Amino acid sequence: MTNIPFLEVDLLTKRYPSPDGGDPLTVFENINFDIYKGEFVCIIGHSGCGKSTIMNVLAGLDTPTSGGVTMDGKELSGPSLDRGVVFQNYSLLPWLSALKNVIFGVKARHPDWSKEKVREHSYHYLELVGLVNGAENRKPSQLSGGMRQRVSIARAFAIQPKLLLLDEPFGALDALTRGTIQDELIRIWSGSDQTVFMITHDVDEAILLADRVLLMTNGPYATVAESVAIDIPRPRSRADIIHHDGYYKIRNHLVEFLAKRSKDLAGISKISGGQNDDPQQPKIVRPALDGVSSSEIDSATSPNLLKVKG
Amino acid sequence: MFTSLNLRALLLSFVILTLVLGAWELATPAVKAAGELTEYEKLIGAADQEARVPPPSAVLVRAWEELSDPFYDNGPNDKGIGIQIGYSIFRVLTGYLMAALLAIPVGFLIGMSPLAYKAFDPFIQVLRPISPLAWMPLALFIIKDSQASAIFVIFICSIWPMLINTAFGVAGVRKDWVNVARTHELGSLRTALIVILPAAAPTILTGMRISIGIAWLVIVAAEMLVGGTGVGYYVWNEWNNLDLTSVIFSILVIGVVGMLLDAVFAFAQRSIQYQE
Ligand SMILES: Nc1ncnc2c1ncn2[C@@H]1O[C@H](COP(=O)(O)OP(=O)(O)OP(=O)(O)O)[C@@H](O)[C@H]1O
Ligand SMILES: [Mg+2]
Numbered sequence: 399m400t401n402i403p404f405l406e407v408d409l410l411t412k413r414y415p416s417p418d419g420g421d422p423l424t425v426f427e428n429i430n431f432d433i434y435k436g437e438f439v440c441i442i443g444h445s446g447c448g449k450s451t452i453m454n455v456l457a458g459l460d461t462p463t464s465g466g467v468t469m470d471g472k473e474l475s476g477p478s479l480d481r482g483v484v485f486q487n488y489s490l491l492p493w494l495s496a497l498k499n500v501i502f503g504v505k506a507r508h509p510d511w512s513k514e515k516v517r518e519h520s521y522h523y524l525e526l527v528g529l530v531n532g533a534e535n536r537k538p539s540q541l542s543g544g545m546r547q548r549v550s551i552a553r554a555f556a557i558q559p560k561l562l563l564l565d566e567p568f569g570a571l572d573a574l575t576r577g578t579i580q581d582e583l584i585r586i587w588s589g590s591d592q593t594v595f596m597i598t599h600d601v602d603e604a605i606l607l608a609d610r611v612l613l614m615t616n617g618p619y620a621t622v623a624e625s626v627a628i629d630i631p632r633p634r635s636r637a638d639i640i641h642h643d644g645y646y647k648i649r650n651h652l653v654e655f656l657a658k659r660s661k662d663l664a665g666i667s668k669i670s671g672g673q674n675d676d677p678q679q680p681k682i683v684r685p686a687l688d689g690v691s692s693s694e695i696d697s698a699t700s701p702n703l704l705k706v707k708g
Numbered sequence: 709m710f711t712s713l714n715l716r717a718l719l720l721s722f723v724i725l726t727l728v729l730g731a732w733e734l735a736t737p738a739v740k741a742a743g744e745l746t747e748y749e750k751l752i753g754a755a756d757q758e759a760r761v762p763p764p765s766a767v768l769v770r771a772w773e774e775l776s777d778p779f780y781d782n783g784p785n786d787k788g789i790g791i792q793i794g795y796s797i798f799r800v801l802t803g804y805l806m807a808a809l810l811a812i813p814v815g816f817l818i819g820m821s822p823l824a825y826k827a828f829d830p831f832i833q834v835l836r837p838i839s840p841l842a843w844m845p846l847a848l849f850i851i852k853d854s855q856a857s858a859i860f861v862i863f864i865c866s867i868w869p870m871l872i873n874t875a876f877g878v879a880g881v882r883k884d885w886v887n888v889a890r891t892h893e894l895g896s897l898r899t900a901l902i903v904i905l906p907a908a909a910p911t912i913l914t915g916m917r918i919s920i921g922i923a924w925l926v927i928v929a930a931e932m933l934v935g936g937t938g939v940g941y942y943v944w945n946e947w948n949n950l951d952l953t954s955v956i957f958s959i960l961v962i963g964v965v966g967m968l969l970d971a972v973f974a975f976a977q978r979s980i981q982y983q984e
Contacts, residue, residue, distance in 0.1 A: 459887050477890045488884035493906045493982035502902070506892035539983035557892075 403432035404593055405456075405561060410465035412451050425451055426620040429465070430679055431612055433561075438587060438594045440604040441622075442652065443614025444660060449597045453565050456595065457483045469561065479507050482559035484550045486566045490538040496549045497534040500524055500556050507557040523556035524549070526586055527579075544575035548582070555586055564596040568603065577636055580606060588633065601652045605645065606634055612680065613655050616664040622680045623663050626651060629686035644686025651685040729764045736763040762953040770953045771960070785945060787937070789961060795937040797965070799855075799930075800923045803862025807919065811870035812912065816900065818871070819878025819908070832872065840865035840926045844933055854934035861930045866919040873915025877908030909980045917973035924966045939965075 410429040413422040425448040433439050443449055454460035456467060458477035467474045469481075482503075483489070490499050500520035508516065524534050527548040538546050547567050554562055568576045580603060587594060598604050604611045611626045630642050639645055737760075778790025818824045840861045847857040881904050889899040931940025939962055946954035 457887075457891055459890060477887075477893065479891075479893050481891070483887075483891045485884055485887070488882055488984075489888055491885060491888065491903065491906070492984050493909075493980075503892060506894060537982065 404435040405433040406468045407431050408466055411463050413463045424618050429622050431622050436591045437609045438607055439610050440596050440598050440608040441612040442604055444616050447614045447617040447620040450565055453563050457481055457563055480560045482554035482557050483563045484554050484567045486569050489550045492538050495535050495537055499549055500553045503553040503557045523552040527552045527582055544571050562592055562594045566597050605648055615660050619665040625680045625682045627684045629684055647685040733763045766953050767956050770957050792939045792942040796927050796939040799859050800862055800927050803859040804866045804923050807863045807866035811867045812874050815871045815874025816878050819875040836868040858930045858934050862923045865926045866923045869918040870915040874912045877911025881907040913977045920969050
């Protein structure tokens with residue numbers, strides 16, 4: 399298959415000027431990573447390390463201080479319908495019903511479609527997330543938190559963007575609801591060739607959903623330290639995945655990183671300093687294959703080959 | 709047994725009304741027939757029954773007379789209450805609509821641009837507290853027409869609440885919703901119409917509701933000044949005729965019309981309100 403990344407993030411740096419004129423706050427520095435077509439990539443890191451900022455840069459809503467992002471060979475500038483976004487909260491328009499919220503997106507995407515076609519297409523995606531039989535006519539305030547995120551996901555999938563960006567879409571949900579929607583998300587994703595980039599705080603969620611998990615060190619001067627391949631075959635289900643041999647190896651690796659190494663490695667990009675202009679990819683780690691590092695594995699085993707659709 | 713709060717409130721309102729009207733009726737001495745008046749009473753003018761505060765029963769009788777023929781027109785000084793109210797509403801709506809056509813778009817632009825917000829703020833702060841009637845002499849001098857001047861006064865007093873609320877509502881639209889518009893590649897006009905307008909609509913409508921209330925307050929005073937027609941002129945004219953019964957009746961009419969205008973806006977407000 400292809401070895402040309404679909405999305406390339408190069409030397410991304412974000413600094414905020416300090417309010418009192420002192421040293422600027424460097425949220426993250428020299429972040430590099432690639433995403434391949436059809437991949438599901440999660441990013442994990444402690445609160446405040448800059449995950450949402452990276453995502454806003456990818457969405458075109460924020461600009462980096464330096465560095466850039468290319469998608470399909472073109473430099474990103476500004477927001478675009480090619481990149482669909484699901485925010486943690488408030489991404490639905492509260493004065494529109496669930497269906498109208500999806501229609502809002504589809505209409506923006508296909509201004510030339512007839513009213514009927516827009517409606518049908520939107521309804522179909524609400525059906526995919528199980529939000530029909532009356533619920534489609536309710537306003538977001540009359541839906542539960544889980545149903546609201548379902549509508550957001552339906553809207554994002556309905557516009558069929560090249561890249562789907564999810565910022566902790568399940569952060570505000572209880573564990574049970576979260577589980578069901580995770581299942582729905584994989585089901586919809588498996589039936590598409592959608593590339594997904596998702597922020598999460600939840601290690602189990604990342605293992606269940608992702609092909610790869612990017613690990614961020616703590617801020618300031620945060621960076622992406624590792625790219626952990628999730629070598630568990632698909633289709634995965636929440637119940638079975640825990641019986642897979644690699645599951646705990648991966649889980650332990652991620653938890654250990656978050657608990658300890660994210661702190662130890664914090665500011666590492668500051669030490670290596672600005673001289674590191676070479677867009678070096680984060681180290682690829684495969685805990686399920688006993689932690690062999692990527693160089694020992696044939697590069698043909700790019701992560702998306704592991705994806706078994708269904 | 710009264711289980712419904714509304715029903716009990718209605719009953720209590722009725723009791724209060726009866727008590728107040730009863731006390732008022734009793735406090736007003738019955739008008740004696742002219743033959744029973746003493747010489748002294750005639751001297752101090754007690755015979756002039758129109759000059760005393762009339763009892764509610766008299767007001768009711770007058771209301772019945774006026775409302776059974778509201779649109780008669782016997783020349784400049786004697787028109788039916790319906791015609792006078794009509795003039796007042798016409799002036800209020802004309803001035804008000806002109807104000808809305810200016811204030812809402814301008815408020816929108818001010819709200820969208822932090823620079824404009826800051827630049828316009830001092831002007832708004834100085835102009836807003838000016839009593840609308842203070843503009844009257846200037847308006848009469850420049851426009852040279854009393855009818856148009858009254859409309860101008862309504863225009864100027866309606867502008868501020870609508871302008872301020874529109875700017876405030878637009879500036880306060882949740883950034884996430886604007887981002888939703890941006891990620892869907894909506895242009896600025898469509899973002900304004902499909903996202904910002906509905907998001908700010910409840911705040912804008914609150915401003916419109918405040919404005920119509922103020923406009924109705926001001927029209928009565930304005931018409932007292934410019935004269936000619938309208939419910940304000942009617943009150944002043946009846947006062948000059950020493951017809952206090954008509955004065956009280958028209959005060960009540962002013963209240964009821966004001967309430968109805970407000971109810972229209974309250975209804976509109978409810979229909980565009982959304983819950984986050
Ligand atoms: N406008 C701003 N001015 C200054 N600093 C900012 C601004 N916006 C964000 N930051 C800082 O940037 C850092 C990264 O913020 P960001 O929202 O990306 O974190 P995050 O990783 O998404 O955190 P969380 O997991 O809590 O959502 C934070 O430390 C925050 O203080
Ligand atoms: Mg965040």
